[in-house]
Each structure stands twice: as C-alpha cells, then as structure tokens.
Amino acid sequence: MIDTHDLFHLLHQRVRFVTKDFNQQLSAHGLYHSQWAIMYCLERFGPMTQTAIWKYLNVEAPTVTRTITRMEKNDWVIRRQGGDKRERVVELTDRAKKKYEQVNQAVYQHEQDTISRLTQEEVHQFYNILQKLGPEGGEG
C-alpha cells in the first residue's frame, strides 16, 4: 500500500523537476514553458482569442493576459482587435513562425529524453492515469 502523501509529494517533486529542466532547455531560445505552450497552441490552431487560449490551456484569463503581454514585448506574438471589439486576437509574429520548427525540435527531443526510462506501455498507462485525475475522469 502506497501512502498517498508520498504519492502526491513525489508528483509535485517530479513536476517541479520536469518544469525546471524544460525551462532551462527553452532558455536557449529565450522562451519559458508557458510561453511555448501558447506558441504551440497558436501554431496548431492559428490566430485565437485570449479566451480560446485560456480555455484550451485550462488556466485563468489573467494568467494568459500576463504571459501574452510578455510575449508581445519579446516579439513572439501580436494582438489585433477582433470583430467583437472586446476580443483581442493573438497571432504569431513572422519571427516566431521562423523560429517555431527549431524550438519544436528541441522541445520534442527534451520530452523524449524526459520519458526515456519509460516503456511504450508505461507511457500509455501514464496518459490514462493522468486522464483519470481530472474533473471529468477521462471520459471528456
């Protein structure tokens, strides 16, 4: 029987470790992991409103406002007004688009390294377990 305190302690430790490591890798490109998450999202879905972004990333609106403000300062994204004047549509800059593939490769490689001690089977188990930890329990 595993002590749940130990389990959650380990979970937090590992996530801190993974995030720290991820940020260190990304620092070579002048990015942080949250900024990369937004960049990935925009490359995948095209220009999005901030609401679409925070709903997809499952964070609160102020978090996205802040991170996007920083990304705009560092010339990763631009914001234009949407059809609805309340909306701000976020879009990758040309510079971001140019750098995207290179960063993506580095991130992908790093992710592979991080899970390199897991078997294919374990990766699947991990994914399924994580789904079950969510509010929808993995059916959504």
Place this chain on the structure above:
Amino acid sequence: MIDTHDLFHLLHQRVRFVTKDFNQQLSAHGLYHSQWAIMYCLERFGPMTQTAIWKYLNVEAPTVTRTITRMEKNDWVIRRQGGDKRERVVELTDRAKKKYEQVNQAVYQHEQDTISRLTQEEVHQFYNILQKLGPEGGEG
C-alpha cells in the same frame, strides 16, 4: 503512439487542477499546500533546520525562507537559533500541533478522493512511473 506534447500538456493541466483543488480544501484550515507540506514534514521528523526542509522537499532555499516566514506570521511555526548560529531550527507551534490531526484527516480524505478513479494497480504504476521521471530514475 501518444504525442509527447499532449502527454506533458495533460500532465501540467492535471497538476494545476490537483493543486488548485488541494488549496481550496486547505483554505478551510487557513493553509496552502506548500505550508501543509512543511507542516507534514515537521510532524514527521520533528524540529528541522531550513536546509533540511528544502533538501527534503526538493525546492530551493529562498522558497522555504518565504513560506516559513508566512507560516511564522500565521502562528504555525516558530524559529529558534540552532547550535550553529547560522542555522534556524523550525518547530511547530502548539496551535499547529493541536490542529495537525484534523488537517491531516482532511488532506488524506481529499487525496483519496483525487485518486478514487484509479485501481490499486494503477496507483502503483503511477508511483513507479513518477519515480522514473526523476534525475535518479527511481533507483535513489
């Protein structure tokens, strides 16, 4: 084949969810999850230096300084000088000791709820997988 981007995205999402939920439960007791982690640690090992705490929790020294300062303000811990005058030994207050069991019960119940959709087998898999994500790969 699972996309590693999706896997890490899910990992971060779930950890945010779990942490937020955890903090909400603890708010009834006037605590945050990091403060609870320190309280748990002190109950388990007795009075400790700050260095012993941050090494055990796997966070940096300034993080622990900050959190302990807050806990001291809220009468959860006291700091006395150690034999080595550089050290500050952290100890639970009487109030913290009195409240400990009650909070522990609530936390334990919440942790059980969080993993309620996992089988015993999956909890073990989860623990093993998390170990393999660390720098030591689970052998340490």
Place this chain on the structure above:
DNA sequence: CCTTTTTATTTACCCAGGTAAATAATTGTA
C-alpha cells in the same frame, strides 16, 4: 592567528498560477 573557503540564510527580482473586482463591449429584454 589571520585569511580563505564553505555553508545557512536572506534579499531582490524574475515567471507563473490563483481570486476578486473593475472596464468595456455586446446581448437580452421590458
């Protein structure tokens, strides 16, 4: 014994998550 190095803690300053409340624009409705 004095100087250098190491160790424990703190300070200042980042990024990133959260909540509560304020704007501003749009929708819904009497």
Place this chain on the structure above:
DNA sequence: TACAATTATTTACCTGGGTAAATAAAAAGG
C-alpha cells in the same frame, strides 16, 4: 430604445517556484 445581464479582458494583489548576489557564521589552511 433604455436598462440589465453577460462576456472579454484587464488590474491589483496573493502564493509559490526559480536564479543571482549579499550576509553572517563556521571550517579549513597557511
């Protein structure tokens, strides 16, 4: 149409993670 409710975003303020550099005390060496 005027007013109320909703929606998108922002602001202010909290916790908590990190790094780099500053203290202060202890340990190590000449």
